[in-house]
Amino acid sequence: MxxxxxxxxxxxxxxxxxxxxxxxxxxxxxxxxxxxxxxxxxxxxxxxxxRHGLLQGRWWVLILLMREESLSSMPSTLADKAGVTRATMTGLLDGLERDGLVERIFDAQDRRRVSIRLTTSGQARLDQVMPDYYSRLRLCMAGLDEAQRAQLQAMLGHIASNVDAFTR
Amino acid sequence: MxxxxxxxxxxxxxxxxxxxxxxxxxxxxxxxxxxxxxxxxxxxxxxxxxRHGLLQGRWWVLILLMREESLSSMPSTLADKAGVTRATMTGLLDGLERDGLVERIFDAQDRRRVSIRLTTSGQARLDQVMPDYYSRLRLCMAGLDEAQRAQLQAMLGHIASNVDAFTR
DNA sequence: TTGACATTGTTAGCTTCCTAACTATAATGT
DNA sequence: ACATTATAGTTAGGAAGCTAACAATGTCAA
The missing domain is CATH 1.10.1220 (Arc Repressor Mutant)
Structure with a gap:
């Protein structure tokens, strides 16, 4: 961008x-x-x-995994939710696996499938990053009160509903 | 992003x-x-x-050049204004020059310097893109009236002034 | 049952971003 | 005058995005 x-x-x-x-x-x-x-x-x-040794794309994958009850998901699902292609997701997962934050588990039933699982090391990394991220975000948005935040979101919604006008 | x-x-x-x-x-x-x-x-x-054979980074460089009276500028200045490193700008300019939208003119006085100039072909490309871009943008923002746009910008300003809280 | 199709994930090659290191040139201070 | 420092641009190598092509596996219908 x-x-x-x-x-x-x-x-x-x-x-x-x-x-x-x-x-x-x-x-x-x-x-x-x-x-x-x-x-x-x-x-x-x-x-x-x-500062915590993460990049946006990889960090978001960790968050998506943490949202799951099982702490795991499939590459294609992750790609959809993260808004990237499956090819890109392969690259992100390669990096995360190399760092030990995630592991690939091969499905014995359907041998095309791979399950991606957040490791304890990955969870620990998130536990280190998220409080820092949330604290900073709180400060950053402190200039707007609740009413203004709602108003901002409403206006963003008006724009979002017209974004396809840009494409069409 | x-x-x-x-x-x-x-x-x-x-x-x-x-x-x-x-x-x-x-x-x-x-x-x-x-x-x-x-x-x-x-x-x-x-x-x-x-649709017009351009990418964001390159398009923005063309716009920055068109803003100049002389239709030309230096790579380092362009890099600052576009918010990318000089290394990145070198790459963008390589692509633009290859497509003939821009030309490198070497400075005889200070031989470290290069002047980047929008070619007539580059100007023509902009004349093709900009009306399309502006038309789409108009539609896209049609959901907000003038007052709401001003309000949106004000709220964005409140956030912008606190972004450094995120960094610090 | 087997041929056509769909799905999953990967690889390969391109772009655009980065940092770090480098070359060439200019400016400056002692 | 000459060594140091600063500046302009490039190169090299990496990450993260893309598309297009591919292999392997499942599915399904004739």
Whole structure:
């Protein structure tokens, strides 16, 4: 995703809007601000995770496993839930297995299947990361009270319901 | 950045909050929704750009060049403005130059420097992409009126000013 | 029963991001 | 004047994303 260190000035937006009459200045501005804040949050999250020797993709896989009663799931399910391809998931699991945070268990019934299981070492790593992550997140969102958070989510919902307009 | 196809249910959040008392449920929820919408928007943008044979990183470089009066800039400046390292910018420029959208002009005065210039072909590509992008963006943000957009930006500002709390 | 199809996971090769190290050039201080 | 330091850009190697192709295994219908 774009990093967007340098958002357009009002002058720049105006200049672009002159050349491209399709431009809706406040729409562009809101969109870019949203992406900007999201990427800033994502970078901050990266930094937090790296202190614990994790990267976003791998960390999210651990969380998905911890959500399961059995602490295990299949690569294809994990790929769907994480929003990546199965090929990408293979790579993430390779890394996690190499670090001993996860183990592959081959299914004897259906020999195409593999079960991915969170190891005790993986659980321990999460127990180390999550309190830190949650504490930081609490501080980060402290600027908004409950009502504002609800309002933010409502507005995000309005956008989300129109995202397919972008694609179509 | 994470794709987050599968946000946690209230039950899952509750379960995690029991294990990790640092968790602030509404903070987590708002944070994840924000990331989710941003990544959805980013994917939609990807799809739009790919129809015109562009990728986000390269597209943004073209925009940064078009902002300049001279239609040119330096790799290091572009890297700063795009929020990527100079090494990454080298790679982006390699691709853009190979496609003829940009040209490298070596500085005779200071022989360390290279000037990157948007070619007429690069400008033409932008003229093809931008109206499409702006039209889609307009539709996508149509769910929010001007007041709501201003409100959204204000709330994003509140979060942005606390992002460093995440890092520190 | 066997031929066609579907599913699971992997590999291979590309892009884009990173950090660290390097080359070449310019600027500066003693 | 010359050694040090700073700057500009690149290269090398890694991670994480993609698509496309593939092997192995199951399933199902004729």
């Amino acid at each position: 774009l990093q967007l260190r340098d958002l357009p000035t009002p002058e720049t937006l105006h200049k672009f809007a002159q050349r491209y009459p399709e431009a809706d200045i406040s729409a562009i501005s809101s969109f870019l601000h949203l992406l900007r804040v999201a990427t800033d949050l994502s970078s901050a999250l990266d930094e937090c995770l790296q | 994470l794709q987050l196809r599968d946000l946690p249910t209230p039950e899952t959040l509750h379960k995690f909050a029991q294990r990790y008392p640092e968790a602030d449920i509404s903070a987590i929820s708002s944070f994840l929704h924000l990331l989710r919408v941003a990544t959805d928007l980013s994917s939609a943008l990807d799809e739009c750009l790919q």
